[in-house]
């Protein structure tokens with residue numbers, strides 16, 4: 508009888524978790540990028556409508572546009588559009604960071620619950636603490652960064668409108684060029700949507716890592732090791748590949764993932780105490796069970812359970828959906844397996 512080991516099961520669940528979290532990130536980023544595209548369209552139509560109302564008949568000129576206040580009105584309306592976008596993005600990111608943290612917490616607890624015997628108590632970090640510690644209501648470093656980028660973008664749009672973007676172009680072309688402005692940073696010029704995506708992914712991955720840290724803290728009696736894992740796909744870089752399986756000494760370890768942002772998507776796997784060892788500290792039935800497993804040569808890591816007739820069989824792996832529908836809202840209490 509070949510029964511899966513904790514390590515085999517854990518690796519499979521970790522992969523499933525990373526894919527689920529990646530889907531959540533992708534959806535969250537897509538919402539932001541779509542919102543940004545809509546703002547770009549809106550900014551173009553602001554430029555066109557203001558120019559056309561000031562220059563209904565004849566060709567427009569920069570000189571006249573300044574004299575009539577066209578540029579000032581455009582700037583005013585674009586600033587309003589960017590402010591609305593900032594508020595939308597800020598609220599959206601607050602929501603998805605909280606979701607990232609909660610989902611990662613739940614999934615980490617689920618993996619612990621599945622890969623430890625039924626009698627092992629898995630402790631959920633306090634739900635309220637997650638809210639307060641990780642998603643502050645007031646300004647965060649990323650919100651300040653976002654606001655700075657939008658300010659730089661607005662400046663650049665104004666520069667584009669008054670300089671080369673308008674030279675020798677049709678009004679439509681000029682509006683498109685002006686609103687395709689790049690964000691000028693000391694490191695170079697960046698497309699805003701690229702920065703937006705990078706920032707949101709980084710913050711979501713950080714929220715996930717912080718959730719893992721909370722789960723480790725709450726369950727340090729049963730988590731014995733933290734190990735660097737890659738997704739073992741073709742996106743893994745040589746640097747991360749070399750770290751596969753390396754033991755980590757906690758969140759301050761220089762190799763604590765992510766050591767860089769995408770495309771690798773490496774993660775830390777929290778390895779529970781061995782199945783047999785956990786059984787030994789369990790109920791009298793557990794202690795008898797571990798003796799039987801040892802005699803059969805199945806200790807220490809085979810995930811064996813007894814069926815209702817007392818026969819030894821491989822553990823049933825509860826899906827995340829089934830488990831979370833039972834233990835879903837984590838509220839600081841014990842979240843036992845099965």
Ligand SMILES: [Zn+2]
Pocket residue numbers: 743744745746747748767771772773
């Ligand atoms: Zn890498």
